[in-house]
Amino acid sequence: MLTWPPRSLPSVKVLITIGLFITMLWNLKYVLNLSDIFSRAPRHTKPLMILVWEWPSKQAPNISTDVCRDLYNIMDCWLTMDRRLYSLADVVVFHHDTLQKNRDKLPKEKPPGQNWLWVSLESPTNTKALAGWKQTFNWVMTYRQDSDIFMPYGKLVPNRSAMVNIPNKTSLVTWVISNYHRSQKRAAVYRNLSRYLHVDIYGKANKKPLCKDCLLPTTSKSKFYLAFENSIHRDYITEKVWRNSLMAGTVPVVLGPPRANYEQFVPADSFIHVDDFQSLAELATFLKTMNASRYRQFFAWQKRYSVKLYVDWRERICMICTKYASLRQGHVYPDLESWFKA
Known part of the structure; x- marks a missing residue:
């Protein structure tokens, strides 16, 4: 009681x-x-499952093991290409190049809580068939800094070497070009610039293709490299700067977005912008008459940084897990084309 x-x-x-x-x-x-x-x-208290609808590159690697942990020390992140696991996936990745060829094969329904990620590293000029993608994708991963997941072609990372390494030079200007179209701005700039100086051209466009391991040894022998983008868009700064120029130990002469945009990625004294000069004749004179002391100043960045390239799609996709907690839940892009071409 x-x-x-x-x-x-x-x-x-x-x-x-x-x-x-x-x-x-x-x-x-x-x-x-x-x-x-x-x-x-x-x-999430369980590992994230990332379903890659179709692998972005031509040959899909083996991802049956815990590749995110084993290769990049990213924990609790499982990649799969097994579509039978679709209903269990937290994120489904769609790469635009393969997506536009098979858009009719997309799932008709999306499980609650699942997010779709649209991926493209191409510029808007070279990204076709965007008009139909409305109210479809929750997130985007591109080279644009305002993407949900920002994925540049490369970046500078701090180092402690405090050393400058400039390879021996045997030529003045080099350009590696595979897809040459006379209508492109870079083609017009090259034609006019070549009136004032000689450019060593390699690549399929000049019937001088370079093997995979020949690219950097070739461009490193040149004082300057024409890092001309195939189209000009905000943040569109590709491997032409990161790999072909900076990593090779040559100075990029860039044609792309404005100088201020490049300076968001690399130091102002590490490159030459075509727009810095009133004429291409003036640019040619600047390149031909540069003394050794002035040339060495372009490599000051090496005392503080080294180049980090993003070339493995496994690394790119594993990075989704590192960003997942900060991504906007419930967000959907009303019109993907309007966003990407803005």
Whole structure:
């Protein structure tokens, strides 16, 4: 039989102990990052499953193992190309080049909580068939800095070498070009620039293709490299700067977005912009008459940085897991074409 007041009440020491224990738990929320216990916001407690609808490159690698952990030290991130696991996938990745060829084969329904990611490293000029993609994709991963997942062709990462390495030079200007179209701005700039100086041209366009391991040794022998983009768009700065120029140890002469945009990626004194000169004749004179001391200044960035290239699609896709927690949940792009061509 219950009586009031109770025959025995908790002692003051017990109450104090309970109070201290609750306070300790509350503090641990911050100290140990146990906010999941105290928050109603849903969070993943299982590994993320990333389904790649079709592999972006021609040859798909083996991703049956835990490649994100083994190759890039990214934990709890599982990649698969097995479409039978579609209903279990947290994110489904669609690469535009393969997507536009098989758009009728997309799933008709999306499981609750699943997000679709549109991926493209091409510029808007070279990205076709965007008009039909409305209210389809939750996130985008591109070279644009305003993407949900920003994926540049390369970047500078801090190093501690404090050394400058300039390969021996045997030529003035080199250009490697595979797809040459006279209508492109870079073709017109080259034709006019070549009136004032000689350019060594390699690549399929000049019937001088370079083997995979021959590219950097070839461009490194040149003082300057024509890092001319095939089209001009914001943030569109490709391997022509990162690999063919900076990594090779030559100075990029760039044609692309404005200088200020390049300076968001690389130091202002590491490249030459075509727009810096009133004429191509003036640019040619600048290149031909540069002394050794002035030339060496273009490599000051090497004392602080080294080049990091993104060339493996496994790394790019694994990075989705590192960004997942900060991505906008429930967001859908109303018109992908309008966003990408803005």
